[in-house]
Amino acid sequence: MHSKSSEFSVVPQGPRSCQEKAFTDHYQVLKDIDHGAYGQVILARHLRTGAKVAVKVLPRSMWENLVHSEILAMKTLNHPNVIQLFQVIETHKQIYIVMEYMxxxxxxxxxxxxxxxxxxxxxxxxxxxxxxxxxxxxxxxxxxxxxxxxxxxxxxxxxxxxxxxxxxxxxxxxxxxxxxxxxxxxxxxxxxxxxxxxxxxxxxxxxxxxxxxxxxxxxxxxxxxxxxxxxxxxxxxxxxxxxxxxxxxxxxxxxxxxxxxxxxxxxxxxxxxxxxxxxxxxxxxxPNLSDPTVLTMLFDMGYDPYSTWVSLSQRKFDEVMASYLIIQQQISQGAGCMKPLGRRVAPRPCPRDPSIFPALPQRRASEPAIHTFPLPCEHHWPQEAKESGQKSFRRASVPAIRLRFLHEKPPTPRVASQHHSVSEAPQPCPSIAASHVSQDATAVHPRGHRKGWKWVRQRIAACLHRLCCCTPSCDGENEAPTPGEQKPARFTNRVVPT
CATH class of the missing domain: 1.10.510.10 (Transferase(Phosphotransferase) domain 1)
Structure with missing residues (x-):
């Protein structure tokens, strides 16, 4: 059995004891409040919120056992008439206990x-x-x-x-x-x-x-x-x-x-x-550590949401939890007690944010924010159109018109796959369909540029005749086209409804 008395000789620590980077990265030392055998009490300013805090600085080697019991007690207690603990910073030399300032x-x-x-x-x-x-x-x-x-x-x-x-x-x-x-x-x-x-x-x-x-x-x-x-x-x-x-x-x-x-x-x-x-x-x-108002302010200050959740759920009393408790206390004291934020950290930009990325349309400050993420009610583009890499799509309100082409000669596998993608893609009208066919045909036709356009024009004419009128079938179905010559496509005597 032994006793411990608080009446010891004074051992001032001096201002240099508060210049460690782990402390000065988050707090600015203002002045000394008190010195004692236990260490030093200083007045500091929290850089993120601008709030004044009292910091008890204790030498780790001399008072390690006492400090741990003090920290454990303060972490356990939450009462309006007990001092509020904000943060604990431990280094190899010092232990900083950050509390509310009275x-x-x-x-x-x-x-x-x-x-x-x-x-x-x-x-x-x-x-x-x-x-x-x-x-x-x-x-x-x-x-x-x-x-x-x-x-x-x-x-x-x-x-x-x-x-x-x-x-x-x-x-x-x-x-x-x-x-x-x-x-x-x-x-x-x-x-x-x-x-x-x-x-x-x-x-x-x-x-x-x-x-x-x-x-x-x-x-x-x-x-x-x-x-x-x-x-x-x-x-x-x-x-x-x-x-x-x-x-x-x-x-x-x-x-x-x-x-x-x-x-x-x-x-x-x-x-x-x-x-x-x-x-x-x-x-x-x-204390309530899930206040949406305080969490929103933390995220606006640049704190990572996941790291914030881990800090608050595990009650780590680190920098994140200190900012949360300080903001919560300032809000409880009234709007007039809110301090201007100190070293503000800008949040990381989002690729869908139109206010940051110039590729997306910019909005004015007076205009409401536009959601850039897809909503459940929004229409999605057809998968075939996405895979083919087409730049223009039909509107969801325009009905699709299917175009069927009859070839005189079975095309090569490459041409067939491309024709299939064109015929399967939904088309809004003949003009749009023709433009799609022209783009596709120019990309895949085995002939040169001039002959390719001749083949395109013939295909456009065939599509228009197919949609708008009935044309009897021609003779010579089994004749193969000569090199450099493209024969018109054969049609059946059927009317395709528009």
């Missing part, structure tokens, strides 16, 4: 010398107790509750910060280690006894409430004398503290941890609930 200062600076008004103290203490009760329901012991670790936001609500001495506990199992400032340690911690987790935080809540109402701590003395006063507490209250508040503090600051009020019992105390409703913050679900 502009109101700490509770220690907020309490005046004579104490706060009971109404305001009751409002803030209810939020503190609600957050501690939630932590205990999630089996997390904060371990270092004090006014310096309670900060105030812009809207007057508090956040509990600094989970560096937090411990994951199991109900009914005793703890063998503890930490925190001596002024706020429970008697069982001073005696270095095997202890349970939640009563330790409850004792700290009693000290905090006394400080809020009086402006001073209940036990003040040197280290040895202070331990004696904690083990045998004799509380003295100023005249302005009400009787109900005194009774609540005495029930909390009980030496026996089994008789001490828990955080859940404190929340139902009459003094804490007079004239106000209870806060329904006991069971808070995890």
């Amino acid at each position: 502009v109101g200062g700490s509770l220690f600076d907020l309490v005046p010398p004579g104490g706060m008004q009971e109404k305001e103290a009751r409002r803030l203490f209810k939020q503190i107790t609600s957050a501690v009760c939630y932590c205990h329901k999630m089996h997390i012991l904060h371990g270092d509750l004090k006014p310096e670790n309670i900060v105030l936001g812009a809207r007057g609500n508090i956040r509990i910060i600094d989970f560096g001495f937090s411990v994951m506990f199991k109900p009914g199992k005793k703890l063998t280690q503890f930490g925190g400032a001596l002024d706020y340690l429970a008697p069982e911690c001073v005696r270095k006894e095997v202890l349970e987790g939640p009563p330790v935080d409850s004792w700290s809540l009693g000290i905090i409430l006394y400080f809020m109402l009086t402006g001073q701590r209940p036990f003040k003395a040197a280290s040895k004398e202070l331990r004696r006063k904690i083990l045998d507490p004799k509380l003295k209250f100023p005249w302005q503290v009400s009787a109900k508040a005194k009774r609540l503090i005495k029930k909390i600051l009980t030496v026996d941890p089994r008789a001490r009020l828990s955080a859940e019992e404190i929340l139902v105390d009459p003094w804490l609930n007079q004239g106000e409703e209870k806060l329904p913050f006991h069971d808070v679900p995890l």
